Amino acid sequence: MDKTGCKKVEGKNKYQKIEGKLYNYYRYKNEIGKLKATMKNMEKHIKDIEDRIKNAHNYISLDVGIPSVGIGERIQTSSNCISYFERQLEQEVTKLQREKIDKIKRIYKIDRRIRDMESLICEMDYYLSLLDQEDKKIIELKYRYKRSLSYIAMEMSFSNSTVIRKKDRVISKLCI
Template identity: 25%
Template sequence: MNNDDPYREDLQVIDRELRNHYEYKKQLEMVNERIAEIDAQLTSIGSPRIVSPEEAKYQKGTKIYNNLNMLDLFQEQDELMKQKQDLIYLISRVQVKLNKLDEEDMKLLEQRYKYKKTLRDLAQNMYNGKSTMSRRLDDILLKLI
């Protein structure tokens, strides 16, 4: 496409949204994991008191937390919950657009944005030229505008 194309700016915006979309999904996974860790720490506080690491060996599933500050954990959990809501919102905004696509288009976008494949890699896998692949991706992105 040339620079006179009226959709070029829109394509750049959707390209950026898709790049961010998969990063937000990774961040959401990390946030969920950390929330689960905090939950485990907070629920284990009421477990039996362990005097030594040697004693812990005999109590299955018991972890020793030294200097556990509940207030810090609750504050971190609150911040993570807010971050989680923001990420879910950002992901859902793009997901609504992605729902317009068929399975073949979705697979191609996943390869490009989630797995960060180059145009050359995509073209080789689909037995196309690089310029053909570029046009095909632009056509898919235009469906999302």
């Protein structure tokens, strides 16, 4: 293949990357709000878990047998000097601590994802700010609202070929 064929393929890949960034830009703007709400919800869950850890002794029941079976007091013994209540308390606290750690890990993953999204949004905000209103409208209709080129042509009173030409020109301006 000659050099011009390689340039076409390279240019096409770059064109598709820019289109992908534009689709992601609008999708990320919507998604960030949802992710931030999820993070706040998880932070609330973590506080609830911490409260449950502090008050774990209130959640353990001591029902170890049928109360009507014996007349005397039931004595708990074990070989390692830990009572049934202490074992249950330890298991409950351990389970809550694992749950808390899992939630913290998820918060960090979501936070990292939000930072990555905000990075792309910031970059694209800059490049889109350089466009005029007509070009912005074409980009918004195509990539935010996912309208067809014929719909955009009708909406903006252009021919299909004019919309295609303008969209291609805008994408080439955005080659980052």
